[in-house]
Amino acid sequence: QITLKESGPTLVKPTQTLTLTCTFSGFSLSARGVGVGWIRQPPGKALEWLALIYWDDDKRYSPSLKSRLTITKDTSKNQVVLTMTNMDPVDTATYYCAHSVGFGELFFDYWGQGTVVTVSS
Amino acid sequence: SYVLTQPPSLSVAPGETARITCGGDKIGSKSVHWYHQKPGQAPVLVIYSDSDRPSGIPERFSGSNSGNTATLTISRVEAGDEADYYCQVWDSRATVFGGGTKLTVL
Numbered sequence: 001q002i003t004l005k006e007s008g009p010t011l012v013k014p015t016q017t018l019t020l021t022c023t024f025s026g027f028s029l030s031a032r033g034v035g036v037g038w039i040r041q042p043p044g045k046a047l048e049w050l051a052l053i054y055w056d057d058d059k060r061y062s063p064s065l066k067s068r069l070t071i072t073k074d075t076s077k078n079q080v081v082l083t084m085t086n087m088d089p090v091d092t093a094t095y096y097c098a099h100s101v102g103f104g105e106l107f108f109d110y111w112g113q114g115t116v117v118t119v120s121s
Numbered sequence: 122s123y124v125l126t127q128p129p130s131l132s133v134a135p136g137e138t139a140r141i142t143c144g145g146d147k148i149g150s151k152s153v154h155w156y157h158q159k160p161g162q163a164p165v166l167v168i169y170s171d172s173d174r175p176s177g178i179p180e181r182f183s184g185s186n187s188g189n190t191a192t193l194t195i196s197r198v199e200a201g202d203e204a205d206y207y208c209q210v211w212d213s214r215a216t217v218f219g220g221g222t223k224l225t226v227l
Contacts, residue, residue, distance in 0.1 A: 039164075039218075047156075047164065047207050047218040060214050063122055096163055105152035105211040109175060111163040 002026035022097030123212035125219035143208030
């Protein structure tokens with residue numbers, strides 16, 4: 001059974017760096033073809049993909065946010081960490097991590113419950 | 122960057138067929154995935170690779186993709202299908218989601 005859970009601060013101040021952790025179970029991020037991605041959703045708005053890390057440590061980033069994002073994995077802890085620098089109120093959103101598997105045009109078949117992050121002074 | 126266009130809303134009566142479109146340049150050459158999301162919940166994959174259904178998704182859900190439009194079709198719509206629906210594709214090294222379609226069951 002695959003599960004993912006996001007954790008991190010619920011409130012950050014503008015200009016601060018956000019660090020979110022995705023802790024998962026039921027799969028290994030060292031298995032060929034596996035990936036974990038981060039997706040966010042501002043209140044009342046659409047989903048926005050942020051980043052994805054593959055089993056082989058290949059990393060993909062949203063072009064519009066690439067300069068602010070870093071994604072890493074700790075296979076031994078079954079965790080993926082996303083950092084986002086220079087937070088702004090427009091970054092207020094629910095942040096999800098999700099599992100993907102396969103090669104090529106991946107989809108997200110298991111999602112965490114999401115964690116709400118508010119950016120405010 | 123690649124843009125996916127979805128109608129903001131669609132209303133259908135129970136028992137009818139809902140067709141939710143996702144437009145993009147030559148989207149027929151890409152693999153399209155679909156999710157639904159109910160209020161306060163995480164998205165759920167309903168169709169992957171244009172027309173494949175994950176286990177547990179009813180056969181009422183189907184997908185097609187050709188030219189510049191991909192379509193998610195929900196047959197015999199039920200009240201429980203009311204949700205936001207999002208399409209997703211990969212373009213180069215990035216993936217994008219459509220703006221979402223709110224399906225209302227009358």
